Amino acid sequence: MPLNDADTPAITVAGVSRHFGLIQALTDVSLECHYGEILAVLGENGAGKTTLMRILAGLDRASSGQLFKRSEPYSPHSPRDAVNAGVTLVQQHFALVPTMTAAENILLFRSQRRLRTTRDKAASDLEALSTRLGFKIDVDKPVGEMSVGARQRLELLRALDSDPDVLLLDEPTAVLTDAESDSLLEIVRSLAHDDNRSIVFITHRLREVVKVADRVVVLRNGKVVVPAAPVDQRTAAELASEMVGSEVHDAIRTPQIIGKPRLIVDSLTTSEVGPISLTVHEGEVLGIAGVEGNGQTELERVLIGARHCTGGRVRFGEIDLADIPPRRRIASNIAYIPSDRERTALVGPMRCDENLLLGRTTRLARRHEKAKTLMEQWSVLGLPESVANTLSGGNAQKLVAARELESHPELILAFQPTRGLDPGATAFLRQVLLDMTAFGSAVLWVSADLDELLAVTDRIVVMYSGSIAGEFKQPFDRGAVGLAMAGIA
Ligand SMILES: Nc1ncnc2c1ncn2[C@@H]1O[C@H](COP(=O)(O)OP(=O)(O)OP(=O)(O)O)[C@@H](O)[C@H]1O
Ligand SMILES: [Mg+2]
Structure with missing residues (x-):
């Protein structure tokens, strides 16, 4: 002592x-x-x-x-x-x-x-x-x-x-x-x-x-x-x-015109969760709130094809999401920011520029230049040729976001996207995601931070004990969402 x-x-x-x-x-x-x-x-x-x-x-x-x-x-x-x-x-x-x-x-x-x-x-x-x-x-x-x-x-x-x-x-x-x-x-x-x-x-x-x-x-x-x-x-x-060294301006949500359904999860069940039904439309941000460990990770695994469902369907527009192999994901205009960024998002021993081009077909000659521009845009502290595992935690997260959001994806699956980011980077990433909805992107935003979801989403569904325990629309009632998160209907 x-x-x-x-x-x-x-x-x-x-x-x-x-x-x-x-x-x-x-x-x-x-x-x-x-x-x-x-x-x-x-x-x-x-x-x-x-x-x-x-x-x-x-x-x-x-x-x-x-x-x-x-x-x-x-x-x-x-x-x-x-x-x-x-x-x-x-x-x-x-x-x-x-x-x-x-x-x-x-x-x-x-x-x-x-x-x-x-x-x-x-x-x-x-x-x-x-x-x-x-x-x-x-x-x-x-x-x-x-x-x-x-x-x-x-x-x-x-x-x-x-x-x-x-x-x-x-x-x-x-x-x-x-x-x-x-x-x-x-x-x-x-x-x-x-x-x-x-x-x-x-x-x-x-x-x-x-x-x-x-x-x-x-x-x-x-x-x-x-x-x-x-x-x-x-x-x-x-x-x-x-x-x-300057004031941080919060990201501002301006509602967009909501279009057709982009992500349709229909009565999904696995051995651990379900049934889960939810829809995210073009131009919409749907938040998933809930204390971690209530099925969010299982849903994430199903959405990226790492786990089979025992019932129900998941569609991306008209296509079965399960028919898109992971390596075709980016080419199919689906962005994915994983919750477990260390294990799944980056290849640690690979260079930043190589990581940025994973899943893309860019000619080698342009690789460096392109990576440099992206890293500047996102203020990633590091060089295109440095290996990813020398980046600081938050800069690694920015690199993932830069790669995934580069080509105006139609569907964005964002799991704890601002985790580990400083206030400036958080505001920047939130704004980028919100801006993308103006171009019709559909965003599924999973966060353990309820205040974040209240600030950036159009609708919130709450996951509790493996299924959907409530759905909320703007203007949100913070107390009611909180109760649903605690399993009190
Ligand atoms: N082994 C290494 N090789 C090269 N650069 C490194 C190495 N370790 C850290 N750095 C660099 O040192 C700087 C500081 O990194 P550090 O991880 O200490 O930041 P941090 O303040 O903890 O950031 P964060 O909030 O993102 O975790 C970064 O630019 C990082 O890329
Ligand atoms: Mg750190």
């Missing part, structure tokens, strides 16, 4: 820089985080937030500058060094092994730390820790079968297993709904304020900063542009403009 030592910072970053070839990810960054405080790190996509956390957690090294732990020089060469020094990181992307159970994942982590332990001991420790933090976790369930909310809580438990005094959280709430992130943030608050740990917390959701952070620091282009200062009276809007 951390010592109570009010004046000595738990962690100090002093003049740290990091470059990757010509890319300067961090320049002379200095900050500190004290015991018992939550320091929020804000910054646009590609600002250098993850790079800084990785350096602190021993996953990467600074090019220059120094780190201190309780005022002692600290230079972790591996995650194990960091954990032994009491520093752990919950990464931006899930690092759990999906085929293993919760307990086995903890065991694996302990063995990486060279701790001798048994599976039963790991399971009972895990149960004790989760009880203390006020939630239940099924220690024997494979991680792959858990909801994202449960997986995120397990990531946190795994990080806490070594009882760190410095906890680094890289966008822990990005995949959660409001209610889920509220409960996670309550835990985070208690870990800092009751247990006296030092917590560095990255998020793009500014209301969370206002809610739980004690101090906030803003990075832009790898530099500290607003030094750490108490959050105090600052509003989310003020933080947003400090972050991007």
Whole structure:
């Protein structure tokens, strides 16, 4: 348990820089985080937030500058060094092994730390820790079968297993709904304020900063542009403009002329969900709201042909969607932004320009030039020839959107499209999607963020427990949608 030592910072970053070839990810960054405080790190996509956390957690090294732990020089060469020094990181992307159970994942982590332990001991420790933090976790369930909310809580438990005094959280709430992130943030608050740990917390959701952070620091282009200062009276809007250096304008929905049905899901059933019926028309944005884990992923799998239905039909205009093989999807004018962007959207080891042209027939000579234009349009930080897995989380998401939306698709299947994007990029992507409806695109927009759906859609259907629990039209009644999401008709 951390010592109570009010004046000595738990962690100090002093003049740290990091470059990757010509890319300067961090320049002379200095900050500190004290015991018992939550320091929020804000910054646009590609600002250098993850790079800084990785350096602190021993996953990467600074090019220059120094780190201190309780005022002692600290230079972790591996995650194990960091954990032994009491520093752990919950990464931006899930690092759990999906085929293993919760307990086995903890065991694996302990063995990486060279701790001798048994599976039963790991399971009972895990149960004790989760009880203390006020939630239940099924220690024997494979991680792959858990909801994202449960997986995120397990990531946190795994990080806490070594009882760190410095906890680094890289966008822990990005995949959660409001209610889920509220409960996670309550835990985070208690870990800092009751247990006296030092917590560095990255998020793009500014209301969370206002809610739980004690101090906030803003990075832009790898530099500290607003030094750490108490959050105090600052509003989310003020933080947003400090972050991007200008005001962010919300995307505006102007209703379009609604045309013929483009996507028709008719009494669809699979072994897990159904019956689901819904229609998206030309020029229309249909939102699917619902707490994650209520069948959205199953619907996504059916729509992209990764899963057969046991009943019903899905049509794209007059054609059976199942008759369009995945590799013909883009050529058939269907765009798809997947919810699991790491696993399905990009080929990590391939270059950005190659990724941008997946599914298209563009001559090699024009590839580079075309990719460059697209990346500029979408402000993707990176070069056409850099490999996709060197992009920051949000920039990878922008690259997917740029590829999918490039040729004015007739049907857009957007699953959590703005997840992980900073406020500026979020507004940009929302506006692009809305503009496309003016050209007749039909948009199916699945989001865990109800406020997003209320702002951008024409109609909302709510998924609950595998089927449609309600349909709502403009003007929306937020309370009624919320009740349907909770399964209360
Ligand atoms: N291994 C690498 N090779 C080349 N460039 C890299 C590498 N890792 C990071 N970068 C670059 O460093 C910059 C900062 O990336 P980082 O992941 O730290 O951003 P971030 O602030 O976490 O953004 P996001 O909000 O999108 O997650 C980006 O331009 C990224 O492309
Ligand atoms: Mg990041």
